[in-house]
Every structure is written in structure tokens, then in C-alpha cells.
Amino acid sequence: MPKHAVRIYGDFIRQALSKDPVEAEAYAERLSNVLEGSWSSTTRITPVDVVSVVESFKPRSCLLSEIAEEYLVLRKIDQTPPRVALSTFVSLAGDREVSEYTREDAKLFVRHLILRGNKTTTVRRRINSLSAILNYAYSELDLDKRNPFTRLMIQGEGEDTFKRGVFTREQLKLGYDKSLSSGSTVKLLMPLLGETGCRLAEIVGLRIEDIDLQEDLIHIRPNSARRLKTPNSTRTLPLVGYAKLAMERTIERSDREWLFPRYIKEGTCKATHASNALNKWLKRDFEGLTAHCLRHTMRDRLRALECPNDLIDQIGGWRTVGGVGVTYGQGYSVEQVRVWLGAVSQAICSE
Structure with missing residues (x-):
């Protein structure tokens, strides 16, 4: 504990956080950041309610399936298209931490849809669904990572479309x-x-x-x-x-x-x-x-x-x-x- 903060906090802070070392590390990092902000001034310290900080913070899960569920609940959209895209993608690339997906995973997804006979407009919609989920994940988890679905090209895109008919x-x-x-x-x-x-x-x-x-x-x-x-x-x-x-x-x-x-x-x-x-x-x-x-x-x-x-x-x-x-x-x-x-x-x- 810094000497100038001892009067507010005592000689040290001990907090039981979690049996999971990864989760405990996340709690410790969050609490350390808050405390650093509290005692950054050597003249005036605003005390932090350590118990409340710990209780209000929960380390975020990074699995694609879990972050996708959160995204769909918040967006309140028709869940069928994104769920179809998510199910197909997970079957090809696995349900992993969102930071682990690569451009090759995205390209594999596109090739798979094309080989199954999907029109390029359908493929683009599936890409957009997954891209939106990953953008949300990167923002919420504060990840500095390029979305693997960004500017993804589809060979022959638009060439298989047809003009929709009209009623007489x-x-x-x-x-x-x-x-x-x-x-x-x-x-x-x-x-x-x-x-x-x-x-x-x-x-x-x-x-x-x-x-x-x-x-x-x-x-x-x-x-x-x-x-x-x-x-x-x-x-x-x-x-x-x-x-x-x-x-x-x-x-x-x-x-x-x-x-x-x-x-x-x-x-x-x-x-x-x-x-x-x-x-x-x-x-x-x-x-x-x-x-x-x-x-x-x-x-x-x-x-x-x-x-x-x-x-x-x-x-x-x-x-x-x-x-x-x-x-x-x-x-x-x-x-x-x-x-x-x-x-x-x-x-x-x-x-």
C-alpha cells in the first residue's frame, strides 16, 4: 500500500476473489486499476468501496456462443438468420474464444456456404450476421483486433441474383x-x-x-x-x-x-x-x-x-x-x- 494511502486503506488490502486463477486475475486487475485511480493524488484521496467494486464486477466470458447470446438478447432482432450463421460457423471453426478466430476461419465459412449452393446474397447476409456479433464482442471485451469478416470478398457476388417479379x-x-x-x-x-x-x-x-x-x-x-x-x-x-x-x-x-x-x-x-x-x-x-x-x-x-x-x-x-x-x-x-x-x-x- 502506498504510504500516502495507508491512512485511508490501512497497511494492505486482502480480498478473497475466486478459486479460478484466470477469473481471480481479472478481478485483481480490475481492483488494481480502481485503486490506482483512487490514490493517484498524493494530497487528496477519494476512498473506494472495495467490496462494492468486487461485487459489481464479473470477468466476461469470451466464448463466441455466450457473447452471441448476449448480443441477440440486447438487439431483439429476428434470431433465426444469426443463429443459422452461428451454428454453421461453430460447426466449422469450433466454439472458441472470440479473439482466436482468424481470416482463414472466415474464408472457410464462405467456401462452405458456396459449396452448399447458397446464393451470394445469402452468404453476404450470413457474413454480416457474424461480423456484427464479433464487432459487439470486441467492443465489450475491449479487444484490439481486426474483425476477420471485414471486407471479405465473395467470388461472383451479385451475378446469381434475379430481378424480383411484380403482380399484374x-x-x-x-x-x-x-x-x-x-x-x-x-x-x-x-x-x-x-x-x-x-x-x-x-x-x-x-x-x-x-x-x-x-x-x-x-x-x-x-x-x-x-x-x-x-x-x-x-x-x-x-x-x-x-x-x-x-x-x-x-x-x-x-x-x-x-x-x-x-x-x-x-x-x-x-x-x-x-x-x-x-x-x-x-x-x-x-x-x-x-x-x-x-x-x-x-x-x-x-x-x-x-x-x-x-x-x-x-x-x-x-x-x-x-x-x-x-x-x-x-x-x-x-x-x-x-x-x-x-x-x-x-x-x-x-x-
Whole structure:
């Protein structure tokens, strides 16, 4: 103990820390740093509550699986993609301390996915999932290490993509009529998605309190079961035409909390399950088109009416790329949005 600190702390400090020598070393390092800061001044010493310091500090585990669990709990995202990526990577490189993974481990992961026939867009998503977990780990553990997944190249990336198709007006009307007469809650997603331009998770994860049938509005906002993709995704949209009819029928089959309670499990929105169920029908009856094609179709329908681009972005919750100026102000009013969505809907209803 430094002589100038003896009056505050006594001749020495002894603290039982841990039977594990590695854990004990971490505790000792933490306590030493705190004490060094306390007695760095030789004239005025602020005493440290040693017991509280020890009780509040716990050495961090460095295993990839454990740090990944912590990351997923904090992020509250759809856990399926990162868990799939994590499971595959661990099967190839092992569940080790995060500091031990190398560039060769990352390259092995990419080669494995390509050999299994994954498209390059899927490979990139898996890379991004693991990269995010490792970035979090390095930050939390204060590790000065380059992420092995950073700027990782994929041979032929993008060359295996295809342009997503869109629905014709005839297909939309046929699908909407089938949805309303089917008695299937899942099929009602088609007009809800097709006439709002929303992402599937945005509709499947709606709370009843997000829906205002008196004003025919839905409020797309984050909640405990699902987050939104971008800050621009928070928005209010009017329900017009087929969307209004579908919403009225869907609410009749909902519970008091969620619009689609069957897809809210353990406090998480299982949008992927809803997507699989809906796409099974859409692909069969509409030449391979999917739920996400409805979103592309809405953008084309708004373009055809010469709707302003920044209004299109506001309706779909797309990230605006038209410059800083388009983000100024409050944006378009709900009534202005209603006019344009009404015009789009009228084109279908008049068929």
C-alpha cells in the first residue's frame, strides 16, 4: 500500500476473489486499476468501496456462443438468420474464444456456404450476421483486433441474383378476392401488404393499439415483439379499399393484444413463419411470386401514377436517397398519403 494511502486503506488490502486463477486475475486487475485511480493524488484521496467494486464486477466470458447470446438478447432482432450463421460457423471453426478466430476461419465459412449452393446474397447476409456479433464482442471485451469478416470478398457476388417479379392488376384483384372469401387469416395478409406497401413483419407484428378503424389508420412503430428496419420505417398509413376490408376481417379473428397472435411466440414476432405460409399459396397460384413482390408492385403502381419519389419513400418506409433536403420538415400529411393510396386502390377496384 502506498504510504500516502495507508491512512485511508490501512497497511494492505486482502480480498478473497475466486478459486479460478484466470477469473481471480481479472478481478485483481480490475481492483488494481480502481485503486490506482483512487490514490493517484498524493494530497487528496477519494476512498473506494472495495467490496462494492468486487461485487459489481464479473470477468466476461469470451466464448463466441455466450457473447452471441448476449448480443441477440440486447438487439431483439429476428434470431433465426444469426443463429443459422452461428451454428454453421461453430460447426466449422469450433466454439472458441472470440479473439482466436482468424481470416482463414472466415474464408472457410464462405467456401462452405458456396459449396452448399447458397446464393451470394445469402452468404453476404450470413457474413454480416457474424461480423456484427464479433464487432459487439470486441467492443465489450475491449479487444484490439481486426474483425476477420471485414471486407471479405465473395467470388461472383451479385451475378446469381434475379430481378424480383411484380403482380399484374388482374392478379392483385384475383388474389384479393380469394383472400376475402377464403376464411384464411394468413391469406388476408395479401391485401394488407399489397395495398399498404408494408413489409410483412410490419403487418404481422401489429398490436391492436396500432390500428385505428375509426380513422382507418395503422401506426407502423416498433414494439416489444419486433423492431423496424430503418428509422424511416416509423410511419402512419391510411387503410383504403381492399386493405380496409381485410383489416376489418383480420381484427375479428385477433386477440385483444396482437393482430396476428398465432405468430407472436415467447414475445417475438415470427414473421418468417407467416411468410412461409403465405408464400406457399402465392407461389402456387401466382407463377412463383412472393409476398415481397407485393412491396415491389406497390412501388411500381405509385410510379405509374407519377407519385413524388419522396412520398413513395414515406409510404413504404424506404430510406430516402434524394439528398438532405427531402428529410427536412414533417413530410407529407396522412391525408395526402390517403389521396395517393386511394388512387392506387381505385385502379384495382375499377378492374
